[in-house]
Amino acid sequence: MKSILHEGWSFEGIVTGSQQSGMGKRNGGVGESIIKIDAAPKARGEGIYPQDFNLEGQLYASVVWSQYPHAKVCSIDITKAAAYPGVVKVLTAGDVPENSYGINFPDQSVFVVAGDKVRSVADRIAMVVAETHEAAREACGLVEVKYELLPVVSDPREAMKDGSILIHPERGDTNIIDKIKIRRGDIQTGFEEADVVVESYYTTQAQEHAYMQPDAGVGYIDDKGRVTVIVATQAPHDDIPKIARILQVEEKDVHLVVPAVGGAFGGREDMQTHHLLAVAAFVLRRPVKLVFSREETTMFTGHRHPFYMRCKSGATREGMLTAVEVEMIADAGAYISSSIWMLNNATSNAAGPYKVPNAKIDSCAVYTNNVMNMAMRGFGAPQAAFAYEMQMNKLAVALGMDPVEIRMKNLLEDGDICLTGKPMPEGVGVKETLKEVALKAGWKQNGTHWEAPQVPVSISPEKRIGLGLSTSYKNVGFSFGMDDYSKAIVELYLQESGQIDRAVVKCGASDLGMGAQTALAQIAAEILDLNVTKISVPVLDTADVPYAGSSSASRQTYTSGNAVYGACQDAVKKLQQTLRDETGELKIIGEYEFHTSAVRPTSYYAPETGECEPHVSYGYTSQAVLLEVDVETGETKILKLWTAQDCGKMIDPAMVNGQVAGAVHMGVGYGLMEEFIQHEGVPQTRGFSQYMFPTVLDMPEEMVSINVEVPDPTGPFGAKGVAEMPLLPTAPAIMAAIHQATGVWIDTLPATAERVWSRLNEKEKSQE
Numbered sequence: 001m002k003s004i005l006h007e008g009w010s011f012e013g014i015v016t017g018s019q020q021s022g023m024g025k026r027n028g029g030v031g032e033s034i035i036k037i038d039a040a041p042k043a044r045g046e047g048i049y050p051q052d053f054n055l056e057g058q059l060y061a062s063v064v065w066s067q068y069p070h071a072k073v074c075s076i077d078i079t080k081a082a083a084y085p086g087v088v089k090v091l092t093a094g095d096v097p098e099n100s101y102g103i104n105f106p107d108q109s110v111f112v113v114a115g116d117k118v119r120s121v122a123d124r125i126a127m128v129v130a131e132t133h134e135a136a137r138e139a140c141g142l143v144e145v146k147y148e149l150l151p152v153v154s155d156p157r158e159a160m161k162d163g164s165i166l167i168h169p170e171r172g173d174t175n176i177i178d179k180i181k182i183r184r185g186d187i188q189t190g191f192e193e194a195d196v197v198v199e200s201y202y203t204t205q206a207q208e209h210a211y212m213q214p215d216a217g218v219g220y221i222d223d224k225g226r227v228t229v230i231v232a233t234q235a236p237h238d239d240i241p242k243i244a245r246i247l248q249v250e251e252k253d254v255h256l257v258v259p260a261v262g263g264a265f266g267g268r269e270d271m272q273t274h275h276l277l278a279v280a281a282f283v284l285r286r287p288v289k290l291v292f293s294r295e296e297t298t299m300f301t302g303h304r305h306p307f308y309m310r311c312k313s314g315a316t317r318e319g320m321l322t323a324v325e326v327e328m329i330a331d332a333g334a335y336i337s338s339s340i341w342m343l344n345n346a347t348s349n350a351a352g353p354y355k356v357p358n359a360k361i362d363s364c365a366v367y368t369n370n371v372m373n374m375a376m377r378g379f380g381a382p383q384a385a386f387a388y389e390m391q392m393n394k395l396a397v398a399l400g401m402d403p404v405e406i407r408m409k410n411l412l413e414d415g416d417i418c419l420t421g422k423p424m425p426e427g428v429g430v431k432e433t434l435k436e437v438a439l440k441a442g443w444k445q446n447g448t449h450w451e452a453p454q455v456p457v458s459i460s461p462e463k464r465i466g467l468g469l470s471t472s473y474k475n476v477g478f479s480f481g482m483d484d485y486s487k488a489i490v491e492l493y494l495q496e497s498g499q500i501d502r503a504v505v506k507c508g509a510s511d512l513g514m515g516a517q518t519a520l521a522q523i524a525a526e527i528l529d530l531n532v533t534k535i536s537v538p539v540l541d542t543a544d545v546p547y548a549g550s551s552s553a554s555r556q557t558y559t560s561g562n563a564v565y566g567a568c569q570d571a572v573k574k575l576q577q578t579l580r581d582e583t584g585e586l587k588i589i590g591e592y593e594f595h596t597s598a599v600r601p602t603s604y605y606a607p608e609t610g611e612c613e614p615h616v617s618y619g620y621t622s623q624a625v626l627l628e629v630d631v632e633t634g635e636t637k638i639l640k641l642w643t644a645q646d647c648g649k650m651i652d653p654a655m656v657n658g659q660v661a662g663a664v665h666m667g668v669g670y671g672l673m674e675e676f677i678q679h680e681g682v683p684q685t686r687g688f689s690q691y692m693f694p695t696v697l698d699m700p701e702e703m704v705s706i707n708v709e710v711p712d713p714t715g716p717f718g719a720k721g722v723a724e725m726p727l728l729p730t731a732p733a734i735m736a737a738i739h740q741a742t743g744v745w746i747d748t749l750p751a752t753a754e755r756v757w758s759r760l761n762e763k764e765k766s767q768e
C-alpha cells in the first residue's frame with residue numbers, strides 16, 4: 001500500500017524570493033522567506049489530500065446521523081438498509097469493540113446504542129458501507145430509528161441550574177463539566193480603590209472552522225496487518241491510543257498516514273472520520289473511504305465555544321487597574337471534547353496581558369444539547385480577549401484617557417506577576433507591539449502621554465468613521481502541568497569526502513498548511529549549514545516518524561523546532577566524531593527529545609486561589625482598525641487595519657505574514673459576520689451558502705503588518721509562536737472603532753449589519 005503515497009516533500013529548485021532577516025547565509029535557513037516545501041505539488045493540483053486516495057477493492061461509507069438533539073433511542077432497525085443493493089454492511093454499536101471515546105474523557109459513543117439516548121444531532125446511529133458512495137447514501141435513509149423525544153437544553157445558563165434536565169445523568173446530577181476559580185488580592189478593596197468602574201455582559205458566538213478540505217479519509221489493513229488510516233489530523237500520534245482503545249488492539253497495530261491537511265484551525269484536534277474509518281476497515285478487512293459533505297462537516301463537527309461573560313473592572317483616575325471580576329460560562333455542547341483544557345486557557349487569560357492586583361474569576365463549562373464545541377484557533381483566548389479588551393476600551397472612555405495610554409500603564413513586562421500569581425517568563429513583547437501599531441496608525445507619543453490621530457471626516461452624512469484599538473496575548477504550547485514534548489530525528493547522508501550531501505528531517509508535526517515542515521527544514525538548514533534544497537521531509541506516517549504532539553496551541557515551531565534544533569546539534573556532534581575516527585560511516589543519525597518541563601515547568605490551578613505557573617511561553621499582538629459604518633443600514637467596511645505581532649524570532653517572515661493574514665481574516669469574520677446558528681440544538685446553518693465568512697471584499701482595504709521580534713531564550717533561535725495570536729485583537733478593535741464612529745458598543749458578537757442597525761435604533765429611541 002505504501003506505493004500509493006508520495007515519498008515525502010522536498011524543495012523544488014532553488015529558493016527564490018528569499019529575503020533575509022539577518023541570520024546567516026542565503027541558504028534558505030532561519031530568517032529567510034522561502035517557497036514552502038509543499039507549495040509546488042499543491043499548486044499543480046496533484047492528488048495528495050486524504051480524499052484523493054482510491055484503493056483497490058475500496059468500499060464507501062456514509063453516516064446515519066441522529067434526527068434529534070435529545071431523544072431516547074428505542075430501537076434501530078437496519079434490515080431494509082442492509083438489504084439495499086450494493087450494501088456490504090451496516091455498522092452499528094455492536095460492531096465496535098469499545099464504543100466509548102473522547103479526546104479528554106470518554107463520554108462519546110462511536111455509534112448510539114439502542115436503549116441509550118442521542119444528546120445532539122451530531123450523534124451517529126450507524127454507518128452504511130457499500131460498493132458505491134450512492135448506494136451507501138441511499139441506504140442511510142432506510143435505517144429505521146424509533147425515538148422518544150426528550151426536552152432540549154440549549155442555553156448553558158439554563159443547563160447549569162439545579163434541577164435542569166440532565167444531558168449525561170450517568171455522570172452525576174449536574175450539567176456543569178468543570179469549574180475554575182482565581183482569587184487574587186482583595187477584590188472588595190480593589191473596587192473601593194477604583195475611581196471608575198465599568199460593568200458589562202458579553203456574549204460570543206459559535207464559529208465554524210470552515211477549513212477548505214472536508215473531513216475525509218481511507219481506512220485499510222496494510223501488508224503488515226495494521227489498521228491504517230489515511231486522514232487529515234492535527235495530532236496523528238495522539239489518535240493512535242484512541243483508535244487502539246476503540247478497536248481493543250495494541251497501539252503498534254494502528255498507524256495513521258497524513259499525506260496533506262487542507263486546513264484545521266483546531267477542528268482536526270478531535271477525530272472526525274478517523275475512528276469510523278478504522279472501525280470499518282477493522283470489521284470488513286477491506287479498504288473503506290468516507291468523505292463528509294460540506295453540510296456534514298459544517299453541522300456535525302464541533303465549533304468554537306460560545307461564551308457568556310459578566311465583567312466588572314475598576315481603575316483609578318490615573319488609569320491604573322485596581323480590580324477585575326469576571327464570570328465566564330462556556331457552552332461545551334453535548335460532549336466534553338477539549339472543553340476542560342479550553343476552559344483552563346480561557347480562565348488564565350480572563351484579565352488580559354495586564355497587571356491586575358485584585359481579581360476574582362469564576363468560570364465553568366456546561367453540557368447542552370448543542371453540537372459539541374471544540375478546539376478552535378485561540379482555544380478560549382479569543383472569547384476572553386473580546387471581553388477584557390471591550391472593558392479596557394470602556395475604561396479609557398470612562399476616564400477620558402487615550403486607549404494606548406491606559407494600556408501602557410498596565411501592560412505586563414518581563415517578570416511582572418501574572419493573574420495566577422507567578423512572574424511572566426522572559427520575552428514579553430506586548431508593549432512593543434502596541435507601540436508599533438499606535439505609531440504606525442498615527443498616534444503621537446509624548447513620554448507616557450499618547451494622543452490619538454484625528455479620524456478622517458466621511459464624505460457622506462450616513463457614513464461615520466471610527467478608529468479602534470486592541471491588544472492581546474496567547475500562550476504557546478501545552479500548559480498547566482503538562483510536560484509538552486516533541487522528538488525529532490535528523491538523518492545525514494554523506495559524500496565520500498565526509499561532507500553532508502543531503503539530510504532528512506523526521507518529526508511527527510502535522511503540517512496543516514501553515515508551513516511547519518518548511519520551518520523545521522529551515523532550522524535544520526541553519527544548524528547543518530546546508531542549503532535547504534538538500535533537505536527533505538518524509539510523508540507523515542506515525543510508524544516512521546517520532547512523536548511530535550499535536551499541531552495546536554501555536555506550538556510546533558517552538559516545541560518541534562527545539563527538537564529539530566537538538567537533533568541537528570546531535571548529528572553535527574556525531575559527524576565531527578565520525579570524521580575524527582575516520583570510520584568511513586556514510587550515514588549519521590541525530591536525535592533529540594525536547595521537553596518543556598526541562599526549561600519551564602508549569603503547574604495546575606490551586607483549588608482555592610487558582611495560583612499556578614500557567615504557561616510555557618506567549619506570543620503577543622496589537623491591532624488598530626479604521627472603519628466606516630453606514631448608520632442607515634448598519635453595514636461596516638474596514639478601511640485599514642494595522643497589526644503588530646511579537647512571535648519572537650521569525651523562522652520564515654513570509655510564513656509569519658501568511659499566518660497573520662489568515663488570523664486577521666478569521667478575526668474579521670469573528671467580529672463582523674461568522675456565526676454557526678442553532679435553534680434548540682438544531683443547526684440552522686447548514687453549509688457555506690449560509691455560513692458567512694469574509695471574502696476578499698470584506699477584508700481591510702489596506703493592511704499594515706509589523707513584526708516585533710522579542711526573543712524567548714528557550715525557543716529555537718528565540719522563536720515563540722504566531723498561529724493564533726493575531727486573531728485575538730481584531731474583534732474588540734472593530735467594536736472600538738464602531739463605538740467611536742457611532743457611540744454604541746456592540747457587546748454581542750458578531751457585529752452584523754442587523755445588530756449594528758438595531759443598536760443604533762435603540763440608542764435613538766432611548767434619546768427620544
Ligand code: MOS
Pocket residue numbers: 234265266267269375376377378379551552553554
Ligand atoms: Mo488549536 S485551538 O490549539 O487546535
